[in-house]
Amino acid sequence: MTAGILLIADLIDNTLLSSYKDLLGIANLLSSSSASGATLVIPVSKPFSEERIGEIMQTAAETGISPIDIVMLTNPAFQHPNPPLIADALQSLIRELEPGIICFPHTMRNCQTAASLAMRLRAEVIAGVESVVQKQDQFVFQRSLMNGKWVATVTPHTLPYILTVNTGAFSNIAAKNIGNDTGRVIRKTISQETDTYISLDIEAVLKKESSLEEAEVIVAAGRGIADPENLDLIRQTASVFKNAGVGASRPLCDSGWLSYEQQIGETGRQVSPKLYLACGISGASQHLAGMRGSQCIVAVNTDSGAAILNIAHYGIIEDVRLFLPALIQKYEEMFG
């Protein structure tokens, strides 16, 4: 069996999410003599135009792996994410194409689809893949444990296996050409309808634009501030900068200390300011997903093992409740 790589794209409102580029990136790394070809599966509510397909093929050629085949699965229910319907559709497709590796972008709902497929196919699944290395003729994957403090090295035993891939982890891979043919485009209509899972509505609850995305500096609060009153320290710190905004890790928003509009992370805002001052933030991967592109990351934390230090440029091991008042006072002395 020549086992190809099946990549499952994510869409919302019939719009392809950019996470498919990470799938192309990991397909690049996973392609070898034993894996023949990559296929991008796009579940659509309305088929894409020839032009759009061409753009996707072009992106694949530039940033991932080429040629790729594209399989468009059409069903009106794909307008909204629908894990059970995707799992049904993929189960048939997998029987037909017999891929060796099936990849999804890492999101909670894709873990749902992956888990469902894993049960049906009796396949192994690795969720949240951050990196891959080839050891002899085996692929070895790495993923986080303990809120990012540890790294697990994992190897599947049997084919096919399923991966969910961290977005941003594989998006800058130099493109690889694995053949000269043009990719095929296959169109299938999916007729199964689940009535046990019905999507009713989708809405965007965060304002489209936020001043956080424009801020030069973000001072972000995490659970290390301990008390909502200490948010005053965060705001005072923000005021020493020319152009700063206040952000927060999710737990603070969950507790109602700050609005979700200010949440930075996978389920909140993605930012890449010149400076990210992480105050009492441990650095769980859901948070890092929102700010790891920041140009300079300064982490203030009492825990010298905190995961945020794995991506920080500067680390200050201090209680943020003591450090920020000292910082503000020093600022007044030096520049005030």
Next chain:
Amino acid sequence: MKILVCVKQVADMDAQLDLDQENGWLAEDSAVEYRMNRFDEFALEEAVRIKETHPGTRVDVLSLGPARVADTLKRAIGMGADHGIHIDHPEKGFLSPEVTAELIGRYTRHQKYDFILTGVMAEDDMHCLVGPMLAGYLNIPCAVSVIRTFLNTSAETITVTCELEGGIRQKVRLSLPAVLTVQSGINRPRYPSLSNILRSRKQELQIIPAKELSEQCSDTMLQSVSLPPRSDNLQFIEGSLEEKAEKLLNILHEKSLLKLSK
């Protein structure tokens, strides 16, 4: 109505974690404390709230693990669960989501729960898989990352709001029974009440040895656990509190980020 909440006991990972590289998990003599997985706290709170608005509802709480998980089950009872089930498994370290889901499934399939709640992920292994794997095992529908629940009056379906990334939400209607995995922020978990704490001390947990449910042991994919490499770029700013503040301000000044009033 009967609700099952599946909770996991995890190590307090804000503290120092001693990795024993040989056994691939926490060192045996580690002084780490254990607590309920944050996401499961939200799930339990959601179940107790539903119980409060639907009289006659019973909330069972289940946890899988060694003897120490009894503490987490007792806390769950303290928060308002009616009955605790301990699937006693000797594994103190990593247990795969497949084995976890199967063991919970083998217990659950003989019970008649209207729905099952659990957290969207465990903070220690971060897979986001046990909930949907359990749903697959039981062949019932599932919704993940739930931030709101609304039980429809016939109690044959439940409408949930699921959180997608980037501030997008999706409303889904599921037929029951179903598995829901709950995202943080769905509610504010309560502290255990005195009367429930007293009840948790008196009440016996139902203990089921994992071996009675299944002999299967997982052929684990986990090869090793290590500390992630620190970036070469990382510099620690050292000195007294004031010295650190000054050094940082100098760095920030050099980057022209500071507001200068003069």
